[in-house]
Amino acid sequence: HVEGEKVENPDTGLYYDEYLRQVIDVLETDKHFREKLQTADIEEIKSGKLSRELDLVSHHVRTRLDELKRQEVARLRMLIKAKMDSVQDTGIDHQALLKQFEHLNHQNPDKFEPKDLDMLIKAVSARYK
Numbered sequence: 001h002v003e004g005e006k007v008e009n010p011d012t013g014l015y016y017d018e019y020l021r022q023v024i025d026v027l028e029t030d031k032h033f034r035e036k037l038q039t040a041d042i043e044e045i046k047s048g049k050l051s052r053e054l055d056l057v058s059h060h061v062r063t064r065l066d067e068l069k070r071q072e073v074a075r076l077r078m079l080i081k082a083k084m085d086s087v088q089d090t091g092i093d094h095q096a097l098l099k100q101f102e103h104l105n106h107q108n109p110d111k112f113e114p115k116d117l118d119m120l121i122k123a124v125s126a127r128y129k
Contacts, residue, residue, distance in 0.1 A: 016103045019072045026064045030057040046125050051118040065112035073109040
């Protein structure tokens with residue numbers, strides 16, 4: 001492809017496709033992580049070995065990932081609320097509902113950690129088995 005040309009990635013069909021793309025875009029802004037990603041084989045990525053590299057990315061990247069995660073959790077909560085409002089059910093445990101979303105660690109909605117990257121990779125991998 002031509003230098004400077006934006007390559008459009010096809011839609012993965014995942015309900016968290018936008019979140020996945022944003023996380024990848026932010027991670028690729030970190031030179032160290034981008035180099036690790038380019039040299040990693042698929043098994044290193046799937047096994048979670050690459051996720052441990054998250055501890056080495058810059059503070060700016062981690063801050064942006066934290067913000068992306070908060071936005072994704074808010075989006076999921078909005079979807080849950082809309083679903084609950086549509087059936088007019090009360091007394092629902094939102095934490096239990098969040099457990100159905102396997103692409104992020106719902107127990108820590110404010111910080112993007114290596115576990116989040118590992119869960120995101122595993123969720124995508126499971127979809128394409």
